[in-house]
Amino acid sequence: MKSRFLFSHKWRIAGYGCFAVAVAFAITLKLLHPEGYTSVDLHQVVPSHQNAQNDIHTGVIGMRLHHDIFILLIVSGLLFIGFSKEKIEDEQISQIRLDSLQWAVYFNYALFIVCVLFIYGVHFIPVLIFNIISPLIFFIIRFRWKIYQLNRSLKNN
Numbered sequence: 001m002k003s004r005f006l007f008s009h010k011w012r013i014a015g016y017g018c019f020a021v022a023v024a025f026a027i028t029l030k031l032l033h034p035e036g037y038t039s040v041d042l043h044q045v046v047p048s049h050q051n052a053q054n055d056i057h058t059g060v061i062g063m064r065l066h067h068d069i070f071i072l073l074i075v076s077g078l079l080f081i082g083f084s085k086e087k088i089e090d091e092q093i094s095q096i097r098l099d100s101l102q103w104a105v106y107f108n109y110a111l112f113i114v115c116v117l118f119i120y121g122v123h124f125i126p127v128l129i130f131n132i133i134s135p136l137i138f139f140i141i142r143f144r145w146k147i148y149q150l151n152r153s154l155k156n157n
Contacts, residue, residue: 007084015080022073029066071132078136082143096146104139 086093108131115127 005083006089007080009085009087011080012084015077015082015084018073018077019081020077022070022077025066025073026070029070071129074133075136078133078140082136082140086147092150093147096150097143100143100146101139103142104135107138108135 111134112127112131115124115131119127
């Protein structure tokens with residue numbers, strides 16, 4: 001993986017900030033609206049003049065905006081965390097990064113296939129939402145774990 005496609009190391013801090021804001025935002029949103037998006041009538045998703053008037057009165061537009069902001073914050077934060085350079089970016093780090101990315105994609109799609117087989121209907125919508133961010137989460141977890149193992153083995157030698 002060429003390092004020219006990675007963000008500067010400073011962007012990791014911005015990524016953690018975006019991620020922390022997104023988590024705080026999600027917790028606040030869940031406390032204020034515990035029923036979440038599942039309480040919204042799915043017919044209101046199709047835009048029309050009448051639905052637009054109903055959206056203004058029921059607050060659906062605000063709920064949609066909250067979800068958009070949450071997704072944008074969490075995805076951008078995870079991208080900055082996962083794809084920022086290390087302080088010392090060498091070939092071994094690049095290989096660990098590439099292996100972790102490949103492992104994350106395989107693991108994500110294996111999990112997605114299991115969900116496709118066993119989850120149906122409206123309950124599948126959260127699976128799709130999770131599938132947007134899960135490859136990044138799996139990649140970051142595995143990459144950080146491998147970096148931790150590498151640093152631990154270097155300290156023991």
